[in-house]
Amino acid sequence: MARYQLAEHPHCEVEVLTAGLACCTLEVEAAVTAGLLIPAQLGNQASTPPSVLVISGTVTDALLPSVLDVIDRYPDAQLMSFGACATSGGPYWDSPPVTKGIDQFSDVAVYVAGCPPRPEAFVAALLSLAQAGISS
Amino acid sequence: MMNVSVTETVSPEKWRERVLQAHDHGFVFFDFLTAIDRDSGVEVVVRLAFNDLSESISLSTSINHASLRLDSIADIFPGAGWHEREVGEMFGMNFVGNDMQQLLRHEALGLPPMRKNVVLSARVVAEWPGAAEPEIKQDGRKVGNPSRRRQRPPGVPENWLQS
Amino acid sequence: MIHSFIALLPDKCTSCMLCVRECPAWCIHLDSHTEEVTEPGARRPKKINVLDSFDIDYSLCMYCGICVDVCPFDALEWDQHRALISDSRVDLTLGITQLTSEKDSAN
């Protein structure tokens, strides 16, 4: 796990589950390299739980328990379904081992379309959560 | 540069022998081994080349669905071992002489996923939007005199939808 | 250009269904009907397809561009578009007006 904050909105922190599920994860990393996200300031890292959990990439039925485990660990966090795979199974919508949408198991606060969505979309989605006053 | 490329079909019984022969002839570079599921059986293909890649050969053999066994060539080309296991996992082939432990697949999944008789239930359950026509609504309702017969979605064999 | 949106030019679409049938994600839905029109000077009326609805489910779309490629009438085209985000999955399905007007407001 790594903690980041939005470069232009430092109050907006994200927890990135670094175990990449699939290609979408690279876009989150791209947002980091592009300077859209910066590592969170040390100090408040451990004290506050993350406000947003990003599910990016293909969730398979085999991996689902581990993903749900993380979700359960942060009951107050908002869920972002990033990319077609996390939302609906995406290109693997007809594949038996793939979970067709994380929203079958947990409420999703924001869906981001794309395969993969662009890093800017990631930031825009975080901001939309922040503006809705949901994110702290 | 691949200059000369030959394709040859061999019988399953002669498979290992032919691969060994090719190896001794100078085809010592193992490119890949893969399979294709056909109506007549599972076709296993191996591609070999000279070390300078000046010549290459593709050998293929067809194995009946009823007994998917073939001699392993992993002792001739150690690199083929991994490919054989992959084909074993994806097509249900048994390469005699190789370690056929599953590599990736979840055991609960049942049928080898690359076989054409594996029904992708999502494709059967979901309504294919392509079945609509200018005079047939998405739910199958006819609103005129559609001339063409209903089409089948690509990648869905005919008997899937009936089962 | 950033390929981040597929826009529809409804006037060009003939409801031929090609894109719908080729889409690997089955995420395009289209309804249409036929109408008879009599052109001045023509001896018999001719049948034309009229588009009723055209939806792309962007929660499924994999941006492969096959629909853009197969359309014989160039009725679909790549476009730049702001991020498609929503708090409801259903809202990621865009209909004719959104597929066209969003195009004009693209940034």
Ligand code: SF4
């Ligand atoms: S939505 Fe596309 S880019 Fe993202 S994980 Fe799935 S296949 Fe990869």
Ligand code: SF4
């Ligand atoms: S881009 Fe590909 S997945 Fe998306 S609507 Fe077109 S054909 Fe379907």
Ligand code: SF4
């Ligand atoms: S392929 Fe083009 S003309 Fe045909 S239905 Fe699709 S958008 Fe319309």
